[in-house]
Amino acid sequence: MKKLAVCGAALAALWASAAAAHHSAAPFDFQQRVTIEGVVKEFNVQNPHTYAVVTISDAKGTRDVEYEGHSASNFYRAGYRRDTVKPGDKIAILIAPRHDGGDGGFINAFTVNGKTVGFGGLSPSTGKPVADGASGDAAPPASK
Amino acid sequence: MSNKRMIAHARIALSAALLAVCAASSAAEKERPDFTGVWTTYREPGQTGFGGGFGRGQAQLPFTAEGQRRRDDYQKLLGPERANPAAYCVDYGMPTMMESAGGYPIELIQKPDQLTIIYEVEGEMRRVYIGERQLAPADRLPSRHGYSKGHWDGDVLVVETTDLLDGVDQSQHPHSDQATIVERFSLGTDAKGAKVISYEMALTDPIYYTEPVKTARKWAPLDGFIIPYRCVDEFWLALLDLRRAQLKAGKPADARMSDVYKAREAKE
Numbered sequence: 402m403k404k405l406a407v408c409g410a411a412l413a414a415l416w417a418s419a420a421a422a423h424h425s426a427a428p429f430d431f432q433q434r435v436t437i438e439g440v441v442k443e444f445n446v447q448n449p450h451t452y453a454v455v456t457i458s459d460a461k462g463t464r465d466v467e468y469e470g471h472s473a474s475n476f477y478r479a480g481y482r483r484d485t486v487k488p489g490d491k492i493a494i495l496i497a498p499r500h501d502g503g504d505g506g507f508i509n510a511f512t513v514n515g516k517t518v519g520f521g522g523l524s525p526s527t528g529k530p531v532a533d534g535a536s537g538d539a540a541p542p543a544s545k
Numbered sequence: 546m547s548n549k550r551m552i553a554h555a556r557i558a559l560s561a562a563l564l565a566v567c568a569a570s571s572a573a574e575k576e577r578p579d580f581t582g583v584w585t586t587y588r589e590p591g592q593t594g595f596g597g598g599f600g601r602g603q604a605q606l607p608f609t610a611e612g613q614r615r616r617d618d619y620q621k622l623l624g625p626e627r628a629n630p631a632a633y634c635v636d637y638g639m640p641t642m643m644e645s646a647g648g649y650p651i652e653l654i655q656k657p658d659q660l661t662i663i664y665e666v667e668g669e670m671r672r673v674y675i676g677e678r679q680l681a682p683a684d685r686l687p688s689r690h691g692y693s694k695g696h697w698d699g700d701v702l703v704v705e706t707t708d709l710l711d712g713v714d715q716s717q718h719p720h721s722d723q724a725t726i727v728e729r730f731s732l733g734t735d736a737k738g739a740k741v742i743s744y745e746m747a748l749t750d751p752i753y754y755t756e757p758v759k760t761a762r763k764w765a766p767l768d769g770f771i772i773p774y775r776c777v778d779e780f781w782l783a784l785l786d787l788r789r790a791q792l793k794a795g796k797p798a799d800a801r802m803s804d805v806y807k808a809r810e811a812k813e
Contacts, residue, residue, distance in 0.1 A: 427627045448776035449632060474649070474665055474772035 429469075429497040429507040437506070438493045439466070441513070444486040448472045451508065455492060468496060470508035471520055481518045490514060578700050578732035580653040580660065580742060583771055586645050587741055587763035606718070612753030615721075619713045630714050634776035636669045638689030639706055640726055640746055641715045644760075649774070650767045653742075660695060660702065660730075665771050673704050682708075687722060702730040718758055724750040740766050780805050 439457035442465055451470030456463065470476070486492065492513045496506030510519035608616060623629070631637060637646050642664050645651070649665035660673040674680070675695040685692045691709035695702055706726040713719050729745040742764040749757045783805045788798035 427625060447779050448774055449634065472647075472666075472774060472776075474774045477772050478769070 428499050428501070428505075430500050431497045431507070433498055434495050434509060435498045435506065436493055436495050437466075438491070441486055441488050441490045441492050443488065446470075446473045446476045446481060448474070451476060453494075453508065455494065457504075464504070466504040468494060468506055468508050475520060476518070479518050479520050480516075485516060485518065486511075486513050495519075577657075577697060578702070578730075579655055580702070580730060580732060581655045582740075583650050583652045583767045583769065584742060584764035585650045585767040586648065587735075587765040590736075606758060607755045609751075609753060609755055612719075612750070615713055615753070616719055619719065629716065631666065631776075634667065634780070636667055636689055637664070638712060638715060639671070639691055639709060640718050640748060642669055642671065642690070643728070643744070643746065644717055644762075646716060650769070650771060651764065652771050660704075663771065665774050667774060667776060673702075675702070691726070698729075700731060704728040704730070718748050718760075719753065720748060720750045721752040723752050724748060735765075783808070 437455070437457055439455040441453070442456050443452070443454040445452045449472055451473065453468045453470060454465050455468060456465050471479070490513050492511055494506075494511040495509045497509055498506045508520075510517065512518075606612075631646065636642070643651075643662075647666060651665070652663040654661040654663070658674065658676050658678060660675065662671045662673070663669070671690040671693060673693040673695040675697075679694055680692065685708040687708045687710045689710050689712070691706040693704050693706045695704045697703070704727070706728070709720065709722055709724050709726070711720075711722045712724065713721075725748075727747045727749070731743045733741050733743055735741050743761070744763065745759065745761045747757045747759045748754070780802060784800060784802055787800035787804055787808070791798045791800055
C-alpha cells in the first residue's frame with residue numbers, strides 16, 4: 402500500500418462539507434488519500450452507497466477488504482458503466498482511508514482495465530485532481 | 546360537397562383552431578419565466594466545490610432556547626456513525642431537498658398551474674400548486690415536504706410552504722411542525738449569458754428561531770440527465786437474496802427485513 406502525499410486544503414474542505422451530512426463520513430479520513438491495488442472480488446454499484454470487496458496483498462498478507470463508495474447515479478455520472486468492473490479485474494483505487502487505520506476506505510477514484518473513474522477528486526494514476534471533463538459533466542462531486 | 550372537400554375544409558378549420566390555441570398558449574407562456582429543465586448548483590467563475598447553501602453548519606442559526614434544546618437532543622440520537630435519514634433511504638424533506646444535499650441535480654417541470662420539483666436522490670418530489678386551484682387547509686396531510694402554494698410576484702415565483710411535519714432531522718435547518726418556508730424563484734442570466742435560477746429561502750419558525758432564517762443560492766442548467774436513484778429498492782432485492790440463500794440451504798424462505806438491516810449494519 403503506497404501513500405500519496407495529498408492533503409490539499411481546498412480538497413479537504415470540499416470533502417469535509419460533502420461528507421459531513423452522510424453516514425459514511427464518520428469512519429473515513431477525507432483529508433488523506435491512499436492508493437490500494439488488488440483484484441476485484443465483488444463490485445456492487447448501488448444506493449445509497451457502493452460496496453466493493455477487493456483482494457489485496459501486502460506485508461500483512463493476502464485478504465479480502467471491503468470498500469464503500471458513492472451512489473450508483475454518481476458512478477454513472479462519473480463515467481462508470483455496467484461492464485466497467487468485473488470480478489477478477491485488477492484494480493487500483495484511490496481511497497479516503499479509515500480513521501482507525503484499519504483495512505477499508507471510501508472510494509474516491511479508481512483505474513481498471515485502463516479506464517479511470519474519478520469523483521472530482523484525485524486520479525489514482527497521477528495523484529492529481531481529475532479534470533472536470535473526466536468526471537462526466539458539470540455536476541459537482543457528490544457524496545451521500 | 547364531396548367527402549374529399551368536406552375533409553379538406555374540416556382540416557383547414559381544425560388547423561386554424563389549433564394554431565389559435567397554440568399561439569394563445571405560447572403568448573401566455575412568454576409572460577412567465579419557464580424553470581423547466583435539469584439544474585445543478587451554479588458555481589461562480591473560478592469557484593470550486595459546492596455553491597449554494599451547501600456545507601454551512603448550524604452554528605450561526607438564531608435558535609430559541611427551545612430550538613437549541615431540540616437540536617441538541619436530536620444530535621444525541623445520531624450515534625458514532627452519525628446516522629441520517631438519507632442513509633436509510635428516507636426522503637430529505639424540506640428544506641434539505643432544495644439545499645442539494647449530496648450535490649445531486651434537480652429537475653423542474655413547470656405548467657401554468659403547477660411546478661413539479663424532482664431531486665435525483667430517491668426521485669424525491671414536491672409539487673407547488675400555482676393559482677386558484679388549491680387544497681383546502683383542513684384537507685392537507687402534513688408531510689416532510691409540506692403543502693406548497695405558489696403565486697407570481699411579477700417575474701418571481703413565490704412559494705409558501707406550510708403543513709410540514711416536524712423537521713428535527715433536517716441537516717442544516719431543523720424546524721418544527723409550525724414552520725413556514727417562503728421561497729422566491731427567479732430566472733436570469735450570468736455574465737456569459739447562460740441561464741441561471743436565483744433562489745431565496747426564508748424559514749420562519751417561532752419554536753426554533755428568534756428570527757427568519759434566510760439563505761440564497763443559484764442553479765445552472767445541467768447538460769445531462771437525471772439518473773435513476775432508488776435506494777429503497779436495494780433493501781427489497783437484498784431480502785430476496787437472503788431468502789434465495791435460505792432455500793439453497795434447504796431452509797424455509799422466511800428472512801425478514803430486519804435481517805437485511807442486520808447484514809448491512811454488520812458491514813458498517
